Amino acid sequence: MNIRINELVDGRDTVNKWMERFGVRFGVYKHGVFNEQLFPFDSIPRIIPASDWAYLEEGLRQRVTALNKFLWDVYHDKRIIKDGVVPEEFVYSSKGYMPECEGISPTGEVYAHIAGIDLVEGKDGQWYVLEDNLRIPSGASYPMIAREITRKVSPQTFTQNAVAENRDYAHLLATMMEEMNDGRGIAVILTPGRYNSAYFEHSYFAEKTGATLVYPGDLFVEDNKVYYGGIYKEKTRVGCIYRRVSDEYMDPLLFEASSLLGIPNVMQAYKAGNVALINAIGNGVADDKGIYYFVPKMVEYYLGEQPILQNAPTYLPYFEKDRDYVLKNIKKLVIKDVSEAGGYGVVFGKDLAEKELADLTELVRSEPRRWIAQEVIDFKDLEILEGDQTVWRKADLRAFVVSGKEVKVWKSGLTRFSRNPNSFVVNSSQGGGFKDTWVMES
Amino acid sequence: MTQTNLISATKANSLYWLGRYEERVYITLHLLRKCYDKMIDGELEDYSMLWTRLDSSGVYQSGEEFTFGMMYDETNIASVMAAQVKAKDNAMLLREEIMSESLSYLEMSVALMKECRERREMNVTALQPVIDWSLAFWGSAEQRLRNHKALYIMMIGRNVENLDMLLRFDYPYERAALAYDSLKRYLRQMSTIVDDHIEAQLNSLIIKEQFNLNDAEYKNKLLKFINQLVRV
Helix, strand or coil: CCCCCHHHHHCHHHHHHHHHHCCCEEEEEECCEEEEEECCEEEEEEEECHHHHHHHHHHHHHHHHHHHHHHHHHHCCCHHHHCCCCCHHHHHCCCCCCHHHCCCCCHHHCCCCEEEEEEEEECCCCEEEEEEECCCCCCCHHHHHHHHHHHHHCHHHHHHCCECCCCCHHHHHHHHHHHHHCCCCEEEEECCCCCCCCHHHHHHHHHHHCCEEECCCCEEEECCEEEEECCCCCEEEEEEEEECCCHHHCCCCCCCCCCCCCCCCHHHHHHCCCCEEECCCCHHHCCCHHHHCCHHHHHHHHHCCCCCCEECCEECCCCHHHHHHHHHHHHHEEEEECCCCCCCCEEEHHHCCHHHHHHHHHHHHHCHHHEEEEECCCECEEEEEECCEEEEEEEEEEEEEEECCCEEECCCCEEEECCCCCCCCCCHHHCCEEEEEEEECC | CCCCCCCCHHHHHHHHHHHHHHHHHHHHHHHHHHHHHHHHHCCCCCCHHHHHHCCCCCCCCCHHHHHHHHHHCCCCCCCHHHHHHHHHHHHHCCHHHHHHHHHHHHHHHHHHHHHHHHCCCCCHHHHHHHHHHHHHHHHHHHHHCCCHHHHHHHHHHHHHHHHHHHHHCCCCHHHHHHHHHHHHHHHHHHHHHECHHHHHHHHHHCCCCCCCCCCHHHHHHHHHHHHHCECC
């Protein structure tokens, strides 16, 4: 593979100017104050050879298909629990399990319409899944707009390299939304508003898909149907809501009563099959860090296939054997609190002082369901430009899988990197940057 | 994708205020240039007229402080910066209507003004690109807004602000009448958001025989009606 990216690297200041020009930002709340900042972009792309991608694509499609089947099963027949593959404690004690969703059948039986699967590549070239994000995975807009800009700034780079198009993500989204809409009305993107950390993404997707961007208060329910209201009191039927509002805020009459972000009675309309919610409510039960352990088993159970993608070696202190291993080896493991997200609640045993280690050991003993432990994967560092220097930093890949009538894997992804040389944490909320992800055509 | 021409109250509000604030940026810069020109030959502190008529909230001790404050002080509601940030904030809520290209002109203006503030740039000509981008913004938004109603609401905001500023700065009847005619062209397209009673009052006040901005009561009445004309 002969990759030529010099022009792109030389044009990095111009790329960043364009990012500023298009308002490519994300918001962060620090000490209760909202700040918007540019998402640091690194011009050197992550490059995934076609052969690697073929493997990832097949594995991602398989994994998300199994996860969707699991979600259907959990809220309907519960076969996987009855058959003892997943212990019921892990399902019903999960914060993401929503009893209100029992028996609800979403359009096309799809729950995770947009799945963001976080992977890392080990130094030996082996890919591992670190996390499944099935609620409101964000981030696809950044490589999309980065590609739009880098193609402007350095067209030569793209004539010299056979990179798969990634701007078709909007088309994938729009097609899936129309399939879920099923001719009922219009498709909308519901944003919590301007001060949401991913607001740029909400508005950019609306622009690129042609969906209507709606704010809390714009939608209402009448006769179990959802409508978008206009200034003249007129209304139009809504058939599909790509909601960027968390489950618990979606319907104040059923969930968090103080929520001003949701739509009163939307769950009634959803239950009646009059509106599609993207993603479905209740998906949190399948992307729970504890449930993650069981995903390879789900693949075998539902699809009768061997899992293509591997999990990072994971231990559940809930099981006595695993707990013993974790307690003996806690210093070399990474311990994750299953109820946290966004890179929070993740500690490396090797970084803890004696007292902290003792406290954590006690917590693992007393609340085993709360934790998972993983071997630290020595994942591949990627080249990052820091001033005029090239440095090496940890990076992951969030791959996006869009499920409508078919399951489609987007030929790109969000590569996030840590800007701290000693850190494995790549989350943007903790100062990480991003790269474009090039999937090579040949 | 199935689309609608319907405009929600949230968007109507943003469109109207985007129009108003962006027009304010343009006019305030124009007035600032005129004011500086006067200050060259007159007193350096000869800015009070501008300051008072814009209902400026800034307190400035010198011509220099005034200049800097009127350009960049975000806490002063009359400053160019405050209006530009508010225009951009409203435009951000309308990205899918006006498209990223139109929004980008306002993003660039805010970024340039922040750079100028950083280096304490006092020469108003440094902000000439803000005027150029403002004009580019209007052209771009007009071309890209697929929903005509959205365009009309934004243009109503723009024309309301234009008329408001002309009245504040005692422009002659001919200019005010022309601006009001322009506003009415858009109001006719969106009659349901217009207060008929107030429009009738304005029609009876903006006539040559009545027009007298030296009469404070008349002027205040006009300004009040202009600002209450549209319900969004």
